[in-house]
Amino acid sequence: MTTPATSRTPGRPRLLLVDGHSMAYRAFFALPDTMATTSGQVTNAVYGFTSMLTKLIGDEQPTHVAVAFDVSRRSFRTERYPEYKGTRSETPAPFKGQVPLIKEVLEALRVPALEREGIEADDIIATLAGQASAAGMEVLVCSGDRDSIQLVDGDVTLLYPVRGVSELARYTPQAVADKYGVPPHQYPDLAALVGETSDNLPGVAGVGPKTAAKWVAQFGGLDALLEHVGELKGKAAQNLREAVDQVRLNRELNALLRDVELPLGPDDLALRGFDREAVHRISDALQFGALRDRLLAVDPEAAHDASAPAEAAFELDVVDLPTGGLGDWLAARGERAVGVDVSGRGTPAAGDAWGVALAEGGQAVALDLAEIAPDDERALAAWLTDAARPKVLHGAKAAWHGLASRGLTLDGVVFDTELAAYLCYPDQRGYDLGDLVARHLGRELGADDDGAQGALDLALDAAGSRGAREAARAAAVVDLSDALAGQLADRGAAHLLTDVELPLSWVLARMEATGIAADTAYLTELESGFAAQVAHAAGEAYDAIGHEVNLGSPKQLQEVLFGELDMPKTKRTKTGYTTDAAALAELFARTGHPFLEHLLAHRDASKLRVTVEGLLKSVQPDGRIHTTFQQTIAATGRLSSTEPNLQNIPIRTEAGRQIRRAFRVGEGYETLLTADYSQIEMRIMAHLSGDAGLIEAFRSGEDLHRYVGSRVFGVEPADVTPEMRSKVKAMSYGLAYGLSAFGLSQQLGVTTGEAQGLMDDYFARFGGVREYLDGVVEEARATGFTATVLGRRRYLPDLTSDNRQRRQMAERMALNAPIQGSAADIIKLAMLKVQTEFDARALRSRLLLQVHDELVVEVAPGELEAAQEVLRAQMGAAYPLDVPLDVSVGTGDTWHAAGH
DNA sequence: TGCGATAGTGT
């Protein structure tokens, strides 16, 4: 799978030795110090170093690796010559802070980090290089220190950074001779004459590399040169005679030690494969995105396992069933849970499945659906659909779609390892089976070759191991389910899997498979309309400044606005000044420049056009759009929607609402019906806080914001002005996000003082809310997690971070997670109840979409009243709160018309 | 080709 970039003598071990400090230091200066996590930890050195090491491991395919570090600046060289490296400035603090991070990365990669007091990294490398080549190993030294050139020989190659750390020059004996005119072992002689500014070793005046090389070559070495120094003529020679002592000292200092005592020898440096869990942990912490994947892709252990049969790692008997033998095999499994792995594409209405692997009790079978015998296929179909036959899958919803494409239905799934892992670790980025298996079972499945959404297992079997990988996955799912079931129980979350997420995954599968009807003719019209607006606005904008620019390029816009037009600077971004809509509107208010007006119009129209284009592209042959609901993405427990995202279809502007008219009731159905919870998050806040005032607000039936406004401003509800109402509305919603006075002032366009006053007044009336919010953070800090009404946890270790930014971010998450998460719990329960009730009443009406607090249903003829009744009743009774759950419903031919 | 930064849409 991974091809070595350079050929390697088969069987000959190759040792990679890296000078940690010099490479990290180069990365530090090569990469911008704006490179940081959202919480402010600068990561340029650790990122650059890790990236460089990743590339080296991938390209050079070493069998052994070690990284050497300097412990401090003091060494035997500074003892001998206090001025050594004396010109170097103080190591920058942002660099020092990253060294421990680099060591953490190395630990995750299981690469030894070597260091010794009083010894420099180069000496450690020199020693190991000597030992390794004596042992017959090939050696690669990666260092930015030129002293390392002396190590180069037939067995040892130096990789020296040219620019930054991304490009490395290969110093072989020939390359050194070509560049410096002396063989590598004489390079220190040359350097002693020329001097090394970075080490504060002065050279001989008037002697550069050319002269030095000539002399060294002429006399065959520095010692001989110094013996015959009297014979030389010229100014440079005179200078040399005066500097002999310094030259001898230089030579003494630039000689690398080759006999440092070390705890590890070359044989101990074998690359053993990464600790993948640790790689994920540190990548999460440092917010490595692509680098994480590159890193995992060069994991030697994973690469090894991909080429070797995975079942070799543990006991698994891949049974070669006789034709027609599947029924008996399945019958023999009895009531025991069977692991199922489906190969194919798990996308709604466009899925496919070409293989199924089953595993139980150390035995596995792999089936090719294209070649399966009719008897076996019948046995498989009957077994898959039998609710009494327990199954365990990783990502059952995707498997459901894949199998559905073959007319196979899946039932009796008792555990889904992907959902379980999500419930245990909701903040994780992904739940790749191979990674989970490595983390929880300490076993390797081999790198997953496709992380694409909805992709099942796309592995093709290598000859001779038919279905082995699939079988190994199926077996791993069973073992993993045991491990995760224990962890779920520890977290009190087992019921969330069995009572909520798992049954919900079938509801979602049906919704996705159903899709929502789209009016393509109308969408096409809309698209051309928006396109015309885009073109018109662009033309006007160009006229306003007298030339064309790419209006979609913030960079070019900045040149126009702040260069050409010399407008006042807006808020800073990482790379310049923002050109977002709020800033442009502000600029327009101040300058009145027509370009801004047309630019804003262009932005709006072009956003809408692109949205429409995306929708058009996603209409399937059945005339419907089938989104995929992601059930394991949002850390709070919400769903998300992809390909396309139907949870962010415009609604605020009239032009945007036009797009909602393209979502129509399907042929053979009566109407669309939408039902949404009003102010569900504030109701949860009232419930969780127990604030008497807020609870009364909801029980009174008065408009919430009017009621709150009347209390905060001390007026009758009827006298609450729209301005007052919008202020308390912003305040109320902001609370659930951990709003600050500054944030509120920004939102409302008032001073921070006014915002603070509003907050004080608010909390004076609704003190229970403040107590609750304070309590949430305090409890989360003590327990390490927040919990929703159903006990869904979110772990927030940063609540005790020393870093203020990180801590405050975690505090806001702690405020928001129980509220957003409880709302997610409640609508999930509602969906289950609605579906159950539809089924119980044998209604043909069907759920289509969920948009966080809204459900969209397609109503079958004659069922409108029943469907409305089901939605009102089941959503309203989804979960008992201390305040009523208000549900409002609407109907219409389009999503727009059905909305409220 | 892939990725980070920017922008904009929703709840």
Added chain:
DNA sequence: CCACACTATCGCAA
């Protein structure tokens, strides 16, 4: 300097 998402585009880097 207010939470949680997804997608598109640009421009740079590998």
